[in-house]
Amino acid sequence: MSREQATARIEELRSIIKKHDYSYYVLDQPTISDYEYDQLMQELIALEAEYPDLITPDSPTQRIGGTVLEGFEKVAHRNPMLSLANAFGPEDLRDFDRRVKSLVAGEAFEYVVELKIDGLAVSLIYENGVFVRGATRGDGEVGEDITANLKTIKALPLILSKPLTMEVRGEAYLPKREFERINQEREQAGEPLFANPRNAAAGSLRQLDPRIVGKRNLSIFTYAIGSIEGETIPTHSQGLDLLHELGFKVNPERRVLPDIEAVIEFVQSWTGEQRAALPYEIDGIVIKVNQTHLYPRLGTTAKSPRWAIAYKFAAEQAETILRDIIVNVGRTGAVTPTAILDPVRLAGTTVSRATLHNEDRIRELDVMLGDTVVVQKAGDIIPEIVRVVTEKRTGAERPFFMPAHCPECNAELVRLEGEVALRCINPQCPAHNREGIIHFVSRDAMNIDGLGEQIVTQLFENGLVRDPADLYYLTMDNLLPLERMGKKSAQNLLDSIEKSKSNSVERLIFGLGIRFVGEKAAKLLADHFDTLDGLMQASVEELVTVPEIGPKMAESVKEYFEQETAQRVIEKLRQAGVNFRYQRPAVIATEDSPFLGKTFVLTGTLASMDRKEAGRLIEQRGGKVTGSVSKNTDYLVAGEKAGSKLDKARELGVEVLDEATLLQWLESQQ
Known part of the structure; x- marks a missing residue:
């Protein structure tokens, strides 16, 4: 095949594959078999390999990159990606309606209602119709560049049907069937399961290897135009129609409604079987004023637009039968009862087990074997029994009693003073x-x-x-x-x-499983004593001098290292060449660093990173991170839903930083 023939065939193949991608991933209407599609893709890959200079960024072969990323760059959003205020009942929606009417008195308007997809919000930038960058929401002002990962989503067009320059907002998500497939594979591989499709989607898009992302078959719905050059969009619903026309996947379950009562009726229609039948997870309904020219008058709060609100569904519940209660022994010896249930569909997953926490919780619920019970997912993640449907008891139900002996080693179980849990204290269990x-x-x-x-x-x-x-x-x-x-x-x-073997010793200290010693305490101990040997030789009096290490934890550490079994394990680790020394992170701070020598406390939920990562970055720049607010705290970094630590910081006069300020400080020290 000549170069001219190859060029023509490459263009033809790209056009054919893009049409099939649109039919399959956007319209959900496949027009050819998987085998025929794979043959077309293989032909295109072969031709581009022969003529690599003909590869273009929008080619279907470029959706899955071959390069593992070193990290994600931070990018500032052209317009803030604000979060939505929440409504939890009809009266909250009526209050929202009254506020809108008071701010645009005399103006006629409608509402648009859309399903709230349970995924990860993203910003998509197109220049002259070509996809050039995608980013996470982050803190609303600054997100992470995940362009390579977003390109793997075949429902996302790499080139639009019109050469527009625009920003599009969307929600990347994992379909239910893909979530179940991935968890089956992870279970077979002995890997921890994803808690829900939202976590799986977010975790996937933050993978540094786009090839892994490509195997997870994510999808995306676009829900708004953030900005657009040369176009005026008079209503939100017309903006959604334009997105569909340009080749984006837009959720079909959207309506334009005349008033708030029609909105309430729509919301209530999605709280039962209709929601469960969807091939993707939703966690609510988004309500927006349709007329976009009213948005400036309605304005925004510090975090949320006043022209939109999210109605959040209550935790989903289901009835099922409790068939058995089994007990498991954890690494600290605590014996935890787990309910075995008839499988029931709940919040997107099949639930067949639920935690019962401890013996006191079983008595509090008055739960018996054979009971009909109501199960829900706490925070839509952890299945738990909420109550017993006592009116459905038949008399055949049987009480459950916690065992007197360990189910693994038959040692007698004990309840230590001041504790609820039963424990096996046999060190050889x-x-x-x-x-x-x-x-x-x-x-x-x-x-x-x-x-x-x-x-x-x-x-x-x-x-x-x-x-x-x-x-x-x-x-x-x-x-x-x-x-x-x-x-x-x-x-x-x-x-x-x-x-x-080369890990810094705080990982080893945490890994040993010393009672009461969590990840943070392990790091504090490693930093203070420098080596595992230094920690082993420390007295209780020395241990309590470490900030945040109290007498209870100090006694536990001392008792652990006095055990012969622990000493044998540590000597074997030493002989194997495992590192026993603390490796202090290299400090990259300048002399005028706002972090240098300062003590920080983190609280609440951070949008752009988890608190562990934020703490690592602060320490890397010369700061110190502790877990509690005191008079020695210099700064409290407060994310969303900050609680008692924020109150205490204000009481002590500690300076409070928001996430945006923290990010600015971090970037100033790169």
């Missing part, structure tokens, strides 16, 4: 050891990739490990007989175990 190893390899501890719960269980059941230190003595011959363990997977696991 296999459940202790197994759960302790699962904790040891977790991401926040030693971070050993590939060692999920299923593989740890296999290692334990085959007698290959009895404590965390045994992991460092595994060989290829040990691993290959395990289920679903090939030579490459085994080598990757051994490499990951070897890599973990």
